[in-house]
Amino acid sequence: MSRKRWRSVKEIRIADVARLAGVSTATVSRVLANPDKVRTKTHDVVMEAVRRSGYTPNSVARNLRTRRTMTVLVVVPNLANPVFAQILRGIDDELTQSGYGLVIGNLDNCLEREPRYVDLALSRQADGILLMNGRIPGDGTRHMDEAGLPMVAMCAAISDERIPSVVVQDREASREAVRHLVGLGHRRLGYVAGPTGNVIEGERYAGFRQGVAEAGLGERDFVRWEGRFVFSTGVAAAEAFLRLKDRPTGIFAASDESAIGFLKTVRAAGLRVPEDVSIVGFDGIEFADYIEPTLTTLQQPLHELGRMGARVLLKMIRGEMKPEDWSVRLPLTLLDRDTTGPAPGRAAKPLRRRAV
Amino acid sequence: MSRKRWRSVKEIRIADVARLAGVSTATVSRVLANPDKVRTKTHDVVMEAVRRSGYTPNSVARNLRTRRTMTVLVVVPNLANPVFAQILRGIDDELTQSGYGLVIGNLDNCLEREPRYVDLALSRQADGILLMNGRIPGDGTRHMDEAGLPMVAMCAAISDERIPSVVVQDREASREAVRHLVGLGHRRLGYVAGPTGNVIEGERYAGFRQGVAEAGLGERDFVRWEGRFVFSTGVAAAEAFLRLKDRPTGIFAASDESAIGFLKTVRAAGLRVPEDVSIVGFDGIEFADYIEPTLTTLQQPLHELGRMGARVLLKMIRGEMKPEDWSVRLPLTLLDRDTTGPAPGRAAKPLRRRAV
DNA sequence: TGAAAAGATGTAATCGATTACACAAGTCGA
DNA sequence: TCGACTTGTGTAATCGATTACATCTTTTCA
Structure with missing residues (x-):
């Protein structure tokens, strides 16, 4: 396939530098690695030779010899x-x-x-x-x-x-997200999941269910949509959500991207956020603060x-x-922003930044 | 600093495999690199030895010898x-x-x-x-x-x-962005720049100015805000924009992130997009389709x-x-979405996807 | 001043693979 | 059956650095 293999113009080895400086390769090596182990005079001569020749050590050779990279x-x-x-x-x-x-x-x-x-x-x-x-x-x-x-x-x-x-404390943070929604009066929840089998998804889902249980809710009080940590998952989940007769009012998405996908889709369908439905994301990516309304989310450190x-x-x-x-x-921080509010038929909003 | 250097539990070399298989290292090497250059019998014996020993070739040594990585x-x-x-x-x-x-x-x-x-x-x-x-x-x-x-x-x-x-054809695409804005009736423009000295920024700015010139506009018909290809640049530019007495109506940002930052900020200030100000981004990142209104931008391939x-x-x-x-x-594609519209006091919108 | 210690440098082995070359064994046709 | 050829395998040089050890030089101090 290849007509001629490419070759470096000049290929300078440590031996070349040694010759140029009139010393052994050992000395050159020492100048480069332990400058204080050689005489100042020698050091200068060698460094000059290095400069003049444009030598760069071959780290593949070095890695082989030192057995680390x-x-x-x-x-x-x-x-x-x-x-x-x-x-x-x-x-x-x-x-x-x-x-x-x-x-x-x-x-x-x-x-x-x-x-x-x-x-x-x-x-x-x-x-x-x-x-x-x-x-x-x-x-x-x-x-x-x-x-x-x-x-x-x-x-x-x-x-x-x-x-x-x-x-990060995925499980505890997810619990906190649920607690936040429940505290706003939401009694029917939705969970936008990450990839099944993923360890992180497992933790977040476990935390979600724990929160549900602690709120005195049961298996029928929430809906779960499978997916991945991407926009399109949020879109798909929202579409499924919109088809439901008895829609949840509080949504927890396992990632900001899916939360944003969800948000966009339900708003496009004419729902108001957070008046009709509240959404909490997970991650705290920069973009979450540039959408409208800004996304309530769990910020990872x-x-x-x-x-x-x-x-x-x-x-x-x-x-x-x-x-x-x-x-x-490591603990996370709940960023209480504008996609969460009281469940339909409830009152005001609490504080803004709360450690989990 | 380090108490004792970490050491691998078992360190298997090609020589070990060779011994185990009762052949030379050359043969082992050949089995791994050119399986068809050895007898089938030998091949199987060696592969079995490789499996039993859990051998993985040391690619540092290989790279040194072959002189490529x-x-x-x-x-x-x-x-x-x-x-x-x-x-x-x-x-x-x-x-x-x-x-x-x-x-x-x-x-x-x-x-x-x-x-x-x-x-x-x-x-x-x-x-x-x-x-x-x-x-x-x-x-x-x-x-x-x-x-x-x-x-x-x-x-x-x-x-x-x-x-x-x-x-990508940064310059041509930027010209196209200006042409798009001018076609919608905008006669006073704004340019949200990338880092000064950056080659890509240079191209995009050149294209912008070319577009301005072609529209019969001059140096006083546009404003330029310096920055980088990030959200915060868009925010800063918008703040400067809002302080102007005679505001541009058509904005071209050299990146989607800065376009989005700009968008958020002017909307927060009560301006309507695209009714009061039109915005064109550059990049075509996925996010650009998840904000509201969706961002008109130049999509890079x-x-x-x-x-x-x-x-x-x-x-x-x-x-x-x-x-x-x-x-x-490579050419770009103009994605004509919802942040651009007729200049204040003009009519409808043209087509949707246009090659530059 | 001289012996021992400390300092500077050189020689050559080494890291673990690949591969040119040599050689042995097997195949083929006359 | 013999050389010519093909095929398979082994021996040893090689890639380019680092570094233990030996050797030579300088310093130190009784």
Whole structure:
């Protein structure tokens, strides 16, 4: 297929620099890694040679010899979801501080792509993995676990393995969402779900049901629509909602995107929000504050989540784990905005920002 | 700092597999790379040994020996912008098809982070680079260019170098946006800009001014607000807009996010869109269809852009470039939705989807 | 001043794969 | 049955850095 393989114009090795500087390769290496282990004079000569030759160390060779890459792999289920961009920012900040690099693997919602990234790490291209893929742990993760690869789960419940987890309190937050709706007088609820089998969805749904139970409501007092954490799920759920004879008045969506999809669709059908129906989202993405009415939602501490995940992984890589690092659970904040209001035939609104 | 370095439980090398199978390492390597170059019997014996030992090749060693990584680096200015998630999807599709992997480098809007990623590639951790950073080419890119590293610019105008570019027709599309507004009777315009010095911003602004000129308007017939491609820029621009005595009626924002920020702010101030002011965005992100009113915008062929960029880079890596690959320019589509309408004191609306 | 300690540098082994080359075994036609 | 050819496998060099150890130089201090 290929006519001629592409070749670098100049390919400078450490040996070339050594020759140019009149020293051994060991010295060049030392100048670059431990400048204080060589004489100042030598240092300057070598650095000059480095500059003149335009030398850049071949990190593949270095990684082979040192047996580490100073790189961490982050597996993201879907980059199009703005939630992950925020988390990645937190991860990156923490890693950079410690001299580590970051490689992002995007699953694009296809679990079939997972092995590709798992291999990347197994084949020593990364020193550790941050898994944000909320799947039930399968063969892939098991292999990594057996291979002893440092790894942190950034979604609930994989934690029952020997894998530490850094997560948000999905369950408690979902309960709070229900409590919020019930507090406004809503007695008939709707739940716009995430992907069935997803660990995070499982937590949020569990919290929702817990809230329902605590309100003294039962299985028949709510409707559940399956889907994913995307706009179109909200649209589909709303369409189903609109076909109901006895419609819920309080909706909890497991993601902001689906909440927004729902919102748009019911408004297009002529319903008023929050007068006819109240909606609570989950995530706290920036966009939720730019729609009309602004979305009541549970804000995740995304940046902090990223930082904590990276911090725990680094500890694991360095063999510095402490017992309390094995399970970190961060609280969320309820942003009480304009898509929630009293149930039809009720009164005013409470405060604005409340910790869960 | 670190108490004890973490160590893998079992570290299986190709030599271990060879011993287990009773063959040489060369044979194991061949079984894995060219299964048809070995006897079936041998193949089975080796594969069994691979399975039993749980061997995964060390790709760092392989990369060193073969002098390639089968990996491409993509430098993204800001992952939080949904535009890039879409482009990445296209890139990934194309690369996967050719057996290449993808590493994402996020600049997070800090140009200072660029050298980190440039080094990544210079140090042979990637076989090529896709640059989406719309900066004027600086030292970083020059080094890569000199090192002969295959690289494709996915933003306008770096193309005057020896670097191929795959871009959208920003300038033509912006002209079209102005033409659209002018066609609706708007004679006083506003331009919500991207970052000054950014190549893409330059193109879009040039197109805007070209459109203005073609409409027979002059420098005093429009206002320009500086900013970046984010929500808050739109908010700030709208605040400035609201303070004007003689307000424009047709606004062109260089990104959907800033258009949405603008929209929200002017509506909050009591203006009606499009009755009082029309707004055109640029990008065609999914969100733009979920706000109210839905945003008129120029839709980029994001997936296609990604595929083309990757395709050209692969050609470059393989030394298969043809003259027409050096400059690819993709057309956009004007999505005529609900934020644009006749200038105050004019009539109806034209068609819905128009190629630029 | 001289012996021991500390400091600077060089030599060569090493990381774990791939692959050119050599060689052995098997196949074929005359 | 013999060489020519094909096929399969092993030996060892190689990719480009790092680093243990040896060696040589300088400093320190009794």
